[in-house]
Amino acid sequence: MKHPSLIPPASRRRAVRWMALSTLALAGLAGAGAAAADAAYPATPKRAVQDTFHGTAVSEDYRWLEDFERPEVKQWVAAQNALTRARLDAIPGREALAARIKDLVSSRPTGYGSLGLYGQRWFALKFEAGRQQPRIVTMDSPDQPGTERVVLDPTELAADGSLAIDWFQPSPDGQRIAVSLSEKGSERGSLHLYDVASGKAIDVVIPRVQFPTGGGSVSWHADGKGLLYTRYPAPGERPDSDAMFFQEVWTHRLGEPLSRDRRVLGQGLPRIAETFLAAGPKGLQIAQVLNGDGGEEAFWLQQKGGRWQQLSTFADGVKGVQASADGWLYLLSTQGAPKGQVLRLKLGQPLAKAERLVPEAEGTLTQFKLQDGRLYLSYLLGGPSELRRFDLKTRKSDVMPLPPIASVDALVKGAKGELLASVQSYTQPQAWYRVHADGHLEATALAQKANVDFSDVEVLREFATSKDGTRVPLNILRPKGLTLDGSHPVLLYGYGGYSVSQTPGFNALRKVWLERGGVLVIANLRGGGEYGEAWHLAGNLTRKQNVFDDFIGAAEHLIARGYTKPERLAIQGGSNGGLLMGAALTQRPDLFRAVHASVGIYDMLRVELDANGAFNITEFGTVKDEAQFRALLGYSPLHKVRDGTRYPAVLFTTGDHDGRVNPMQSRKMVARLQAAQGAAFADRPILLRTSANAGHGMGSSTSEVIAERTDSFSFLMDQLGMPLQKP
Structure with missing residues (x-):
């Protein structure tokens, strides 16, 4: 459920002119789109269902919305989309905002990711303005982009941008390349092999190498004539309920049929194993195995032609391994050093023999x-x-x-x-x-x-205070010379989970907010990895409430410091950050005016029933454990909604093809909030936007990104009374 940041950069891990408006003018603008396109919420029947966990009865009314194959659910989603379109399309100035967003996305600077040298060629994933998807390219040197040649352009296979590159891996000599391709943001990838010189497909297509649950990976044999790849169960090998579990490592030789492939690693690994492969010198192969998404990792090694041997267990704290040509292993370890240290170990020796090379x-x-x-x-x-x-x-x-x-x-x-x-x-x-x-x-x-000038923007680091006294860093982007008079529209972003750190990164779309008088804030919450594994563990499992307390403390800090006030404060987050949005708006509805919650999770008692949800048990916990159940129920946003409460306006966004977070999570939360709000708070709509051409965000086409950003920015700006047209 790890999700690229919506305001911070998405790499997965990036002059402004400010105009002050009076409070009176802002009050006149707020919620204009809602008033201009007033419409009742679609009818949503309540059908009570009750479960009992550890002697506690828990009821809900909207479980019927979980099954998207039911015609009435499809009709309900269509009705919600129609309402959302009517509301958003009626917001004054929306067309100008859409044009500005399109201009910034279309003029974004050319970027290169996944850069690496293989043989005599440098390979990279090239991101370019005006293209629906990035391309794989080669060049002679990072100083000679003029020598660039395209290896694979997915839009030549699907012109609408619906085909995405999940990941790629060149052979050691750079002659061949393995690429995982998936459709419509589904992250359900098959492995395609290409000859680099000609760009033509070679050999067979290997299915089921990548799923949104455990991801996928590949590593070439040293001779470049075969490879190791991750593989999920073939039809009939396991029950259908295990189709996206029990990931294994198989080996394939070029030119041979798939029936000759064999498993080399996987027996005895967890059902929720996530395996990532890497090649070292002299034929060494390294397998990093994660026990779901909670941060437990183990490593296996295979020397040339030999059997796999386990180097470390989930309890040993090894987080990374590199090998040198002279037979040494260098390990990133958190054992007794939660912020990380480097150990050195002679290849073939047990982990207990490792020496500390670089201390914490x-x-x-x-x-x-x-x-x-x-x-x-x-x-x-x-x-x-x-x-x-x-x-x-x-x-x-x-x-x-x-x-x-x-x-x-x-x-x-x-x-x-x-x-x-x-x-x-x-x-x-x-x-x-x-x-x-x-x-x-x-x-x-x-x-x-x-493609934008940030010379009149300053970046500050301030620290908020959480409920338990913990200092929480805030990264604040604000116009130079800003007066702290409490009048400014502020957009606060948070994530707080999986040890994912919110790090500085460039995003041209921030100009859309800043040039309209706004301030942007990115919080470094517990649950992330900004201060090491202890910081992560302080925000997972039964300690998850700390994340929400940190975020609420960040909002209170911004108000106390004079940046903004509740009616001018919007918040945004996706995936695990969507959960954060649900918790924040249900625990402190008085603190925020507007919320954008993307691909989020809100019913914490049923998350683990989905395939990817099972991988998140090591991060969130399970209802099968009583203490973890109590913690989950204590903050589960769906169960915290109260009738008649004046909640912030909320835009929920999701995609039909999301394999990481079931879109039913957004459907149920929207239904519950709409019922709680009713028609009493028409100026604070609860809206659902479901895209038929997107998943969790990975692999989305450029046109899909432009459309989603236009909707989310126009919604938040309208609610905060910001001018959608450029000042």
Whole structure:
């Protein structure tokens, strides 16, 4: 259920002119779209169902909305979509806002992700303005984008942008490439193999390598003539209810039929295993196995031609493994060091023999790369990054210069000691830098050029205080010279889960909000990984309420500091962040004016019944455990709604093809809130937008992104009384 950020950048992990408006003028504008297109909510019958958990009876009225195959549910969704369209399309200035969003998306800077050197070729996923989907390209060097050649363009296979690249992996020599492709944001991928030189498909298509539950992965054999791949059960191998579970690792040789493929790893792994594969030197293969989404990881190794051997268990705290050509393993470990340390172990020795190489430091260690006798380490300092270098001989380290409040998204090894780092900030787009031996960073030709000017915006770090006294970082983007008089429209974003950290990243669409007088805030909540595993564990399982308390504390801080007031405060989050939206609006309905909740979960007692929900038990808990059930029921948004309460206006967005969060979650929450609000609060509508061409957000086409952003921004701006036309 991990979800790319809606306001922070989505990499999965990125001049403004400000005009002040009077409170009187704002009051006249608020909710104009709702008044202009007033309509009753679609009829939603109540059909009571009762369950009993650990002696506690729990009732609900809208379980019938769970089954989307029922004609009456499809009709209900269509009616909700019609109401939403009528409301949103009637908002004054919407067309101008849509044009501005389209312009920014269409002019977005060219970016390169998944960069890597294979053989003599550099490969990357290229994101370009005006294209529905990114393309896989090769080039001779990051300094020679003019040598670029397209390997795969998914829009040549589906012109409407409905076919997406889930992930790809070139062979070690760069001659072939394996690509997982899926349709309409479903993340249900099949593996396609291509010859890089010709771009033509080769060999067979391997089905069921990728699902939204446990993801998928591939690793080539050292000779490039075969590969390891993740595989879900074939029809008839297991019950249909297990079709997206029991992920295994299989091996395939090019030119051979799939019937000759065989399983090499998977026996005895958890039902909710998520496996990621990587190749090391001299034929070494590494398998990282996650026990669902709660943060437990184990590693297996296979030396050339040998059997798989387990290096670490879920309890050992190993979070990453890299191998060197001289037979050493370098491990990122949190065992006794929740912010991360680096251990070194001779290949073939047990984990107990590992020596501590780089001890735990002030920041949270997120990644490292070994290059030319040095370790390059990226740390999180509560959100922003710090890049350090550690010399293996002298055991000395130094800090390398980065822009202020920036993030290091990736470290990539090149040839002959070359190291590249992907760096971005809230005001500067992503750039690939070459890290020189003397420590300075030099931008390569793959540095993005911003299509918006943030020179009159300042980025501040402030700290809110949560209910239990915990200090919660806030990243605030505001016009320079802002007067803290409580009048400003503020959009507060949060996530808080899965150890996913909200790091600085460039997003041109922020200009849409900022140039209309708004302030943007991204909170670093517990449940994330900004301060290490302890920060994550403080916000999961029975401690999940801490996340909501942190977010409420952030809102109260913004009000107390004079940024805004409740009627000018909007909040936004998706997936796990959608749960956050549901909890915040039901626990403190007085604190917010408008909410955008995307692909969220709201009935916490039935999440685990869906395929991907089972993978989230290690993060959220299960109703089968009494203490966890009590915690789940204590904050489950669906069960916290109270009739007659004046809730904020809410736009719920979801997609028919979401395999991570069942769209029924949004349907049921909308039905419950609409019944609770009734016609008494017509100025604060509860709306549902369901897209037939999207899933959880991954793989969405450019046109789908433009349409969704237009709807969400126009809804929030209308509710807060912001001008939709550019001032």
